[in-house]
Amino acid sequence: MNKYFFLKKPHTYLRKKNKNDSEIVSQIIYGEKFKIIKKINNWFKIKNSYDGYVGYIKKEQVLNSFRPTHKVIVLKSSIYTKNKNSKYTKTNKLLPFASKIEILDSYKKFSKFQNNQWLKNADIVKINYIEKNLVKILKLFLNTKYKWGGKTFNGIDCSGLLQVFFQFNNIFIPRDTKDQIKFFKINETKNNFQRGTLIFWKGHIAICINKKSLIHAYGPKKKVIIMNTNKTIDEIKKKSNLIVTGIKKINAFRKKR
DSSP states (O other): OOOEEEEOSSEEEEESSSSTTSOEEEEEETTOEEEEEEEETTEEEEEETTTOOEEEEEOOOEESSOOOOEEEOSSEEEEEEEOTTOOEEEEEEEEETTOEEOOOEEETTEEEEETTEEEEGGGEEETTOOOOOHHHHHHHTTTOBBOTTOEETTEEOHHHHHHHHHHHTTOOOOSSHHHHHHHTTOOOOOOOOOTTEEEEETTEEEEESSSSEEEEEEGGGTEEEEEEHHHHHHHHHHHHOOOOOEEEEOOTTSOOO
């Protein structure tokens, strides 16, 4: 199939195999574009357009015709419904950060993106909006639980934390740590920590927010956390027997798609 489809659910896990208990490899969020490779019973095998990741999702509702006009800029945006008296009621549904939406109607401080589903205007920005402040975006995820393969408010992993910033800005970087190391051509090991410096271990990544601190989705702490850089390097070496394999300050806007 050559046609693109778009997820109509707030988010769903991308699994390695077409089984409910299969390993989670990533997440797909609302408005994200993909191709359906094949159908297997109640599953779609898909290829994510953004990073080329391949995996399985349950046969979910998809958007066939979709022209995103805006995107979510908060960690999670509550979905509202509107009654006949134009009163808005908050539902228990949430759209995650970087979800792409097509605004169909606007009324007062809300915008409609599906049939009687509305978001606060304060939670969205135009689709071409660029957020250059890497640290501002990363801090949105503070205390979000660590989740292998996650990329949203209900769980995120270390490489996903870095990728969501670039994905929001429509800039390609790979999904996995090992591929991110190659992509950024990281072969430096000098301890020159600055805002925007990436620190890689085997299978793990952290991002410096200043000369002394870093932020990462850290499995042992089970959440996204800010820690002292030097102490973190020592802790990971002692607890996991891992040494730093690369340190490099990046230019977040050098490669676009």
